[in-house]
Amino acid sequence: MDWKKFRNPQLIADILQLLQSHQQPLRLMEVCGTHTMAIGHWGIRKLLPATISLISGPGCPVCVTPTSLIDALIELKSVTIATFGDLIRVPGNYGSLELARARGLQVKVIYSPLEALELAEKREVILVGIGFETTIPGMAQTLIEARRRNLKNFSLLPAFKTIPPALRALLKENDVQIDGFLLPGHVSVIIGLESYRFMTQEFGIGGIITGFEPLDIVTAIYHLALQQENSPRIENEYRRCVSDRGNRIARDLMEQVLEVQDAPWRGLGWIPGSGLGIRAEFAEFDASRKYGITLAAGNDPPGCRCGDVLKGKIIPPECPLFARVCQPENPIGPCMVSSEGSCAAYYKYEQ
Amino acid sequence: MNNKDDIITLGHGSGAGLTRKLISNIFSETFNLPSLEDAVQIEHRLAVTTDAHVIKPLFFPGGDIGKLSITGTINDLAMKGAIPRYILCSFIIEEGLPLDLLRKIVKSMQTTAVAARVAIIAGDTKVVEIGQADGLYITTTGIGEIPEQVELNTGNIKPGDKIIVNGTLGDHTIAIINQRESLGLEPAPVSDCAALNELVQMMIRAGKIRFLRDATRGGVATILNEINAETGLGIVIQESDLPVQESTRAVCELLGLDPLYMANEGKLLAVVAPDCEFLLEKMRNHPLGKKSVIIGRVTEQERKVYLKTEIGGLRPLPLLASDPLPRIC
Numbered sequence: 001m002d003w004k005k006f007r008n009p010q011l012i013a014d015i016l017q018l019l020q021s022h023q024q025p026l027r028l029m030e031v032c033g034t035h036t037m038a039i040g041h042w043g044i045r046k047l048l049p050a051t052i053s054l055i056s057g058p059g060c061p062v063c064v065t066p067t068s069l070i071d072a073l074i075e076l077k078s079v080t081i082a083t084f085g086d087l088i089r090v091p092g093n094y095g096s097l098e099l100a101r102a103r104g105l106q107v108k109v110i111y112s113p114l115e116a117l118e119l120a121e122k123r124e125v126i127l128v129g130i131g132f133e134t135t136i137p138g139m140a141q142t143l144i145e146a147r148r149r150n151l152k153n154f155s156l157l158p159a160f161k162t163i164p165p166a167l168r169a170l171l172k173e174n175d176v177q178i179d180g181f182l183l184p185g186h187v188s189v190i191i192g193l194e195s196y197r198f199m200t201q202e203f204g205i206g207g208i209i210t211g212f213e214p215l216d217i218v219t220a221i222y223h224l225a226l227q228q229e230n231s232p233r234i235e236n237e238y239r240r241c242v243s244d245r246g247n248r249i250a251r252d253l254m255e256q257v258l259e260v261q262d263a264p265w266r267g268l269g270w271i272p273g274s275g276l277g278i279r280a281e282f283a284e285f286d287a288s289r290k291y292g293i294t295l296a297a298g299n300d301p302p303g304c305r306c307g308d309v310l311k312g313k314i315i316p317p318e319c320p321l322f323a324r325v326c327q328p329e330n331p332i333g334p335c336m337v338s339s340e341g342s343c344a345a346y347y348k349y350e351q
Numbered sequence: 352m353n354n355k356d357d358i359i360t361l362g363h364g365s366g367a368g369l370t371r372k373l374i375s376n377i378f379s380e381t382f383n384l385p386s387l388e389d390a391v392q393i394e395h396r397l398a399v400t401t402d403a404h405v406i407k408p409l410f411f412p413g414g415d416i417g418k419l420s421i422t423g424t425i426n427d428l429a430m431k432g433a434i435p436r437y438i439l440c441s442f443i444i445e446e447g448l449p450l451d452l453l454r455k456i457v458k459s460m461q462t463t464a465v466a467a468r469v470a471i472i473a474g475d476t477k478v479v480e481i482g483q484a485d486g487l488y489i490t491t492t493g494i495g496e497i498p499e500q501v502e503l504n505t506g507n508i509k510p511g512d513k514i515i516v517n518g519t520l521g522d523h524t525i526a527i528i529n530q531r532e533s534l535g536l537e538p539a540p541v542s543d544c545a546a547l548n549e550l551v552q553m554m555i556r557a558g559k560i561r562f563l564r565d566a567t568r569g570g571v572a573t574i575l576n577e578i579n580a581e582t583g584l585g586i587v588i589q590e591s592d593l594p595v596q597e598s599t600r601a602v603c604e605l606l607g608l609d610p611l612y613m614a615n616e617g618k619l620l621a622v623v624a625p626d627c628e629f630l631l632e633k634m635r636n637h638p639l640g641k642k643s644v645i646i647g648r649v650t651e652q653e654r655k656v657y658l659k660t661e662i663g664g665l666r667p668l669p670l671l672a673s674d675p676l677p678r679i680c
Contacts, residue, residue, distance in 0.1 A: 012662045037607070043664015086607075089362075089673075102360045111532045111606070214662045329368055329672030339607050349666045 006213030015218045016047055022225045026052045027177055029312050031163065032184030033060030033340025034212055040349030042214040052221065055312035056342030058166050059184055061131045062086045063310065063334040063341045064265045067093055067298040069128075069159050073100075076126065076291065080106040082116035083128040084135075086338040091301075091331060113142040120146070120154035126287045129158040134186040136160050136276060137250035140257040143278070143285050157287035158277050159295060161263055163187050164195050165274035171203040176311055180224040181207035182217070185238045192246025196234045206232030209242050257282055264297035266334050267307030306333035309342050316346040323347060362673035366568025366614070369673050389427040389565075392497060398433035400424055401492040409456065409486055411530050413523075413542030416489055417459035419616060422546045424493035425467050426565040429548040430619065432503045432555055433495030438464060440491045441475040445484040456487065467546040469493070498555070505581040507561035508622050512649040514586065515621040517550065517634060518543065518642040520571060521599045521610035523617070528602070540598055545617030550639045557633040559624040566618045569671075571646075572611040574620050575656045576670040578649075585653025588668060591661045592646050611658075612671055622649065 005011070030036055036056045039045055045054055058064055070092030073081055081097065088097040088107060101107040106123075110116055113135075116127040129139050139156065146154050163184060170176060183196060188209045199205050206227045210220035220237050227233060236242055254276065263275025278286040287293060300306055304326070305319040316322050316335065326332035328344055335343035362369045374387055385391075390400035404420040414422075421438060428435040440460070444453065464471050526542040528534065547565065554560055564574045575586050588611075595603075595610045603610055617639060623630060627645070634640035656668045 007661050009662050040666060041660070042662055043658075043660045043666040044662075046666075047662070047664050098360050098362065099358070102358050111534070115532075214660075327672065329362070329372075348669060348671075351667060351669075 003213065006211070006215040008215060012214055012218055015215075015222050019052065019218070019222055019225060020049050022049060022051055024051065024228060026225060026228060027055060027179050028052065028182060028221060028224055029055045029057045029178045029180075030182040031057040031059040031167065032182075032187065033063070033338065033342075034186065035182055035184065035210075035217065036060070036342055036345045037340050038212045038214070038217060040345045042217075043349070044214060044217055045350060048221070052225070055178065055315065056309065056345070057181075057312055058170065058265065058268060058310040059132070059163065059187075060335070060338050060340040060342070061135070061161060062090055062338035063306065064161060064268065065090065065130050065159055065334065066264045066266045066295055067091075068264070068296045069130075069157070070097065072293045072295070073097060073126070073128065073157075074105065076105075078124065080108055080119055080123050080125045081128060082108050082110045082119055082125055084130070085109045086340070087128060087130060089331065090334055090337045113139050114145065117142060117146055117149065117151065117154060120151050124153040125155075126291075127154070127156045129156045129160055132161055132163055132184075132187050133190040133254075136258070137190060137247075137253045140253040143257050143282050144253070146285055147282070155285050155287035155290045156278065157293060158258070158275070159263075160258070160276040161265065162274055162276065164191070164198070165271050166265065166268070167196070167199065169268065169271045169274070170311060171199065171205065173311060176313065178205065178312060180205065180227060180232065182220050182224070183207045183209040183234075185209065185211045185216070185241065188238065188242045188246070190247050190250045193234060193236050193242065193244045195246070200232050200234055204232055206234065208235045208237050210237040211241065264295055265310075266298070267300060267310045269297045301332050304333040306335045306343070309335050316343040319343070323351065365673045367573055367612075367671045367673050370568075371670075388431075390431045390433065390493075390495075392431065396497040396499070398428050398431045398495045398497050399493065400427040401490065402427060403488065403490040405485070405488050406527070407485055408527075408530055409452070411542055412526050412539045414544035414616070415456055415459050416487060417456035418463045419544055420489040420491045421460050421463040421467070421469070422544055422616060423567070424491040425469060425546045425548050426619070428493045428495035429546075429551040430503070430563040430565050431495070431497060432501035432551070432563070433497045434552065435467065435469045435493055435495040435548050437494040438469055438471045438491050439473045440471060440489060442477070443484050443488040444476065444478045445486050446478055446481040448486055453487070463546065467548055501555060503560060503563050505562050505578055508578065508582050508584060508649055509561070510584060510649055510651040511625050512561055512622050513625055513627055513645045514575070514588065514647040514649070515623055515627065515631065515634070515643055515645055516566070516571065516594065517547075517619055517621075517640040518617075519594045519596045519599065520566070520615060520618060521595060521603065521613040523615050524608075524613035525599045525602055528606075534602070536598060536602070540596075543615055543617035545639055547617060547619055547639060550634070550637050551619070553633060553637055554621065554630060557630040559627050559630045560621055561624065562622040564620050566615045566620050568614045570610070570612040570614060571620055572609070572656070572668045573670060575668065578622065579656050583654070585650045586647055586656045587650055587653060587665075588647035588656070588658045590658055592644055594642050594644050594646075611668065
């Protein structure tokens with residue numbers, strides 16, 4: 001595929017030109033952290049007419065991981081913690097994993113969950129199971145592989161989150177003003193367009209599944225603007241990757257190993273049916289059973305408004321701590337930590 | 352509970368904001384250092400520098416810790432316009448390191464030094480218990496001679512100056528990540544590890560150079576921010592002009608990394624006078640400068656460092672606090 005056409009400056013300029021005629025205020029939420037980053041990366045926000053504002057949503061897995069997970073991991077002794085990189089700077093109540101590593105905790109940054117299995121050949125390993133539908137199938141596959149290899153010193157701490165229940169919880173809030181959604185590309189590859197139908201059916205709000213190239217993003221914004229004049233719908237701009245029903249094999253994998261649970265979201269609290277735990281058949285690999293870990297929603301640090309940022313109620317500069325106290329090198333709230341967090345993206349790209 | 356500033360974390364070694372803070376708050380303050388540059392001029396026309404090398408893996412496509420320990424120090428000298436003459440080296444060796452491996456690394460140091468016309472003249476060796484070091488650490492100290500009339504520093508930089516790099520960005524980091532994390536890229540990306548002294552002397556002869564810096568830890572973006580902090584001048588980089596290999600671009604997009612912040616070991620950033628066509632042509636005729644290109648300009652119109660994106664958006668290119676972390680999805 002000639003991906004360069006998705007960055008064609010002329011095509012993008014043409015669509016931006018069409019958007020200039022949009023007079024009504026339009027508040028759109030990009031659900032996914034990778035969209036937030038792409039919007040910042042390409043400088044898209046400043047190219048849009050002043051009437052259109054983009055608000056970042058709850059779609060950064062690191063940002064919505066509760067403090068209690070970090071605290072529980074730091075308590076562990078003589079276990080190697082295998083995690084994706086962006087989790088290590090998330091502050092818990094007793095500091096971050098990065099700081100704990102400097103004090104002697106075994107923390108290994110991995111790029112693929114299967115690396116955790118290699119580590120477990122030699123030592124006791126916990127794989128930190130954070131992520132949305134994009135990463136979860138790979139984690140499920142890792143558990144199946146662990147069983148095949150008959151590993152005894154490997155477990156996974158499930159703190160997975162799923163997107164549709166979070167969107168439902170968000171839409172149920174009374175004071176959230178959103179006119180339409182840019183729906184996540186990667187997550188939708190797995191779950192498919194059908195998973196979002198409830199948004200129009202129950203809440204009368206539209207959304208567009210879109211990719212991460214600048215042309216994808218401005219096209220989706222344009223279509224959402226058109227929806228305001230017509231009727232809200234769920235549309236798929238990302239047909240080159242996303243189908244109506246998603247990736248069946250990946251979903252079967254998740255189904256085989258994991259089961260739906262309620263889950264605590266940092267800043268949002270408990271959301272019914274928004275998590276995935278490990279099924280009893282795979283209990284031997286469940287770190288929450290093995291080490292007796294239970295996760296709580298917890299509170300944000302005093303003054304931190306990550307919860308309101310994640311719900312799109314405020315933009316990061318409206319938080320009193322933003323950039324003054326809370327900075328990437330010393331993050332107070334989770335949205336400043338991950339490169340995909342809205343606050344980190346604003347700090348890096350929009351100041 | 353200690354707060355985050357109370358102990359050293361890996362972030363302090365990233366070459367980015369935390370490293371700067373560490374150097375200014377602990378070292379510069381105590382030692383009364385006048386500047387934070389890698390190499391300094393002492394006495395009449397002498398430049399000295401020192402550099403510790405702790406790379407894992409010890410061998411990687413395009414180089415090894417031995418070659419790197421020589422090129423790194425040569426490049427620090429070269430960026431002051433100095434002609435590197437002598438190198439001293441000290442080794443911290445972990446018990447258990449195979450002698451064959453050490454021999455190979457030392458040989459690689461000598462080959463690199465000879466090719467760059469530098470003499471390795473003295474050194475020191477310490478062996479530590481198994482587990483106390485990661486195979487081998489090498490610290491090299493270099494001494495060079497700055498030719499008459501060569502004064503490269505940020506004080507020379509003026510609005511309208513151009514920013515040049517001598518080739519593709521991020522190659523070293525991608526080569527290391529690929530090997531260290533077994534990403535399995537085919538063909539395996541090769542580090543750009545190279546001594547730049549010959550290229551630099553040729554550039555100085557061609558003229559128009561205001562300032563040079565090798566774009567190691569922290570990458571091009573970190574240097575641009577240092578220039579901005581020291582001169583107060585704005586810088587605008589043109590994304591469409593950035594030389595980045597397709598494979599690097601792909602890996603970066605996948606892992607959420609940015610070539611502008613990635614370490615290089617054979618790339619320099621030059622700030623040059625606006626009429627630099629002759630210099631650019633000369634650079635492109637050198638084997639280490641074939642892909643030299645203007646990536647941006649110095650301007651009074653802006654106050655910070657910005658990137659003009661391929662689609663025309665303008666976004667800040669700030670100093671990062673620490674290494675960018677590979678992302679989850």
